[in-house]
Amino acid sequence: MLVVQQIEVFFQHVIQVLKGVSLTVPPGQIVCVLGANGAGKSTTLKAISGLLAAEDGRVTDGLIEFDGKRIDNRLAHDVAGMGITQVFEGRRVLEHLTVDENLRAGNLGGTRGMQSKLEQVYSIFPHLKSLRKKAAGWLSGGEQQMLVIGRAIMADPRLLLLDEPSLGLAPLLVKEIFATIERINREFSTAILLVEQNAARALEIASYAYVMENGRIVMDGEAQVVKENPDIKEFYLGLGEFGTRKSYKDVKHYKRRKRWL
Ligand SMILES: Nc1ncnc2c1ncn2[C@@H]1O[C@H](COP(=O)(O)OP(=O)(O)O)[C@@H](O)[C@H]1O
Ligand SMILES: [Mg+2]
Known part of the structure; x- marks a missing residue:
């Protein structure tokens, strides 16, 4: 469904952030991109959704296809119309609008079908329904995350791009967000x-x-397999060989021998 092939991305013509990134998303599947801060994850999502242009960024090499059509460097509006919706990092709600109005703003298809889409979102997030008249700026972090995901669903996407939905949320909410996804x-x-x-x-x-590092994919595989990889356990799951938690200092020390570098 989505094919990203060897893309390179530059900002302001000089800052290269992605150095040949390839990935695919088959229809109806959940695919994840892991990686530390600054690896290029958000840039990858923006390259797909067409939102790079807003930051003077550009795909300078490689290609992106959605349903067999080229979408690299297309206008964000066109990409959204094709069925791709991005939920940004940082839960950007329209603070002064109510929950209900925030959700309505996510609907790309005019007023037809608006009510049934709203009901669909409220069935996934019943808690949002009880907050529907409240200004979004007053919601908690977890509620705002649900709202931005709900707003994205209003657009009826076939491909949803989610940027760090669990960031900064309490453990219980993290669990809920993943269950909802x-x-x-x-x-x-x-x-x-x-x-x-x-x-x-x-x-x-x-x-x-x-798994992404420094603008490159350094590893990929079935999630079950990646989970068992010793380096992933050590550097991303914080587990040592014997299932013990390593301290940051140890991890730093071991960084020298990452098998994929
Ligand atoms: N608009 C921009 N202009 C210049 N550099 C950027 C821009 N956006 C991101 N970068 C740089 O690209 C790198 C990757 O950023 P990003 O994709 O946000 O990483 P991640 O989402 O994995 O944390 C970082 O070094 C960041 O400073
Ligand atoms: Mg990011």
Whole structure:
């Protein structure tokens, strides 16, 4: 469904951030991209959704195809119209609008079908329904995350790009967010490209995983297999060989012998 092939991305013509990134998302599947801060995960999502242009960024090499059509460097508006919706990092709600209005703003298809889409979102997030008249700026972090995901669903995407949905949330909410992502995938058959630093949870719900470092994919495989990889256990799951938690100092020391470098 989505094919990203060897893309290179530059900002302002001089800052190269992606150095040949390839990944695919099959229809109806959850695929995750793991990686530390600054690896290039958000840039990858923006390259797909067409939002790079807003930051003076450009795909300078390689290609991106959605349903067999080239979408690299297309206008964000066109890409959204083809069925790809991105949920940004950092839960950007329209603070002064109510929950209900925020959701309506996500609908790309005019007023037809608006009510049934709203009901669909409220069935996934019943808690949002009780907040529907409240200004979004007053919601908690977890509620705002649900709202931005709900707003994305209003656009009826076939591919949802999620950028670190669990970042900064309390453990209980993290669990809820991941369960919801799985439910959206199951109930609407929405394909999901999930960017996460919470590798343990992401690997639980994804079928396939990519690991990104310094603008490159350094490893990929079935999520079940990636989860068992000793380096992934050590550097991304914080588990040593004997299942013990390594300290940051140890991890730093061991960084020298990452097998993929
Ligand atoms: N608009 C931009 N202009 C210049 N550099 C950028 C821009 N956006 C991101 N970068 C740089 O690209 C690198 C990757 O950023 P990003 O894709 O946000 O990483 P991640 O999402 O994995 O944390 C970082 O070094 C960041 O400073
Ligand atoms: Mg990011």
